[in-house]
Amino acid sequence: MDPAPAPVPFPAPVPPARLSTLELGAIGEDVVASRLAASGWQIIDRNVRSRAGEIDIVALDGPTLVFVEVKTRRSLLTGVPQAAVTPQKVRRLRLLAGTYLMDNAPRHRDVRIDVVAVHVLGAGGCEIEHLRAVS
């Protein structure tokens, strides 16, 4: 087995257990966005809303335009966060990505959809798993 990576800080104002799911998700997205930016990605857009739904993060990974879905969970009782991205949800992400590309896409060579799973480990921080090109 791979050695478990060191937990990433999860900057919540109160213990994560007392956050609402909305607040938790927003913090998760912040954490992911800042880590992606730190690793050299150029964040283009956050929380792009349309009638069909919302794209959490739009970013450029080099020449590739990436649509990122962030899933944050406090417990694994209902399964790992990435399991919540069902094939149906992936289809909707593709639809949203298509709509976004028609309207206001920056210059890019490839398009990709990623899922980032954030598992919050209480106050100690969180574990992040980045799944590339999920569809």
Add this chain to the structure above:
Amino acid sequence: MTSGPRCGQARTRSVALRGITGTVVEVEADVATGLPAFFLVGLPDSTTLQARERVRAAAGAVGAAIAPRRITVNLSPAFVPKAGSGFDLGIAVAILAAQGAVPAGAVEKVAHLGELGLDGSLRPVPGVLPALLAARDAGVRRVVVPEANAREAALVEGLEITPARDLATVLAGHGCALPPLPGRAMLQERPVAPPAPPVTDAVPVPDFADVIGQAQARRAAEVAAAGGHHLLLQGPPGTGKTMIASRIPGILPPLADEDALALSAVRSLDGSLDAERGLIRTAPFESPHHTASVPSIVGGGSGTARPGAVSRAHAGVLFLDEAPEFSGRVLEALREPLETGDITLHRSQGAARYPARFQLVLAANPCPCGMAFGNGRECTCTPLQRRRYLRKISGPVLDRMDMRLQVGSDESVRTGSAAGSLGGEPSARIAQRVVRARRAQAARFADEPWLLNSQIPGAQLRREYAAHTLAATMLQRALAHGRLTLRGHDRVLRVAWTVADLEGDARPDVDHVGLALTLRGDDLR
């Protein structure tokens, strides 16, 4: 950025069965990053495909959860159709090896068979015997089977068999350290008990000693058993047709290794093999009811065809009581296996071949009311009804019957003068003569591909196995008078050989051919 079980690939083995022909299958598992998903490819049928749910639950139950990753399992060769739940264990082991829970090297060469329960228990599957025979012939040395199949698996020599009661035992056996779970007791591996000695008379077969009179029918049964000939018994109700037919297995010699394996494999497939008794050594006796459908007799079913009564009667007796009551299609379907000794069934997922070298014994009433014997005065059937009745057994089928006997036409049985001769010759004594005759045939055919007189091909029969001159002339005359067809001529000659073997003579003479002609009887119409 990733944690938990690693990604990777691993493989193990299993066996796909088509009929009783097995193919060793590589079960390849690929565990990759991606959204959690579980793909199972390589032509699984719906039962095999549902392994995904069983494997996930079973692995979780024994504390070796399937990783929430993109899992692809391929059953290779991917073009061979896979059916049944026997791949469950192989799939689970391959995935757990791919994600690093089990040493991949430990499982690569091992074949795994068995269905998983949701609690991780390992359940028996049908067809273990033919599957393991195929695995051994393909060079597999070690197999893991469900404990409930261990006895059956032990019938196959030259394989290291590891029986297991649940998935935890299997994983532990491969060197996987499972976390202790509450409520789960680790089961110890147990050695397989050696197979029980072959039991030849496990089911009591009725004895010929119970048959009153009917000397000619007994004689015909003995000849049929000795040479593997087909027999038609015709006569009114209550004259002992069924009685005689059901006693034939009692005088048939025990099955040779090859037949015992083939028959046991067929039985294993339909779940009726009692492995506690070892290989089936007793000649089978199948007597389907006359309402039987074609698939139930010759084999059938969707996807891959399953064996029917002709295959369950392999190397034994297929008895059709009230033969004219069977559907014409059933009787006609018997022609092919009667000629070739096996049956090939084509279905959507390919052809399955089963052994079907049975001895056909037919019993028929002379007419629908059953009274058309002697002077036939009591018969209430119209001539048309009578003709229609016997025409149900078509010419081609009738012609393939080596012996066609009228039973109960002799008055001695009816008047009771034969009743004093209670307790005819017991089966054991007849069986001794049958064994002797079989030995004579084995010696004569030592260099030939066939075993019994009934199997001598026509060309060789006429060239190398002609009767004595006088007897041959007798046959020629019968042929010239139109009493025998050419096929009938061959069949009479084969029966004559068996008669000669029973009497210890080296070549059939006039007496043997005469008896064979009598047993052949007239054409019934």
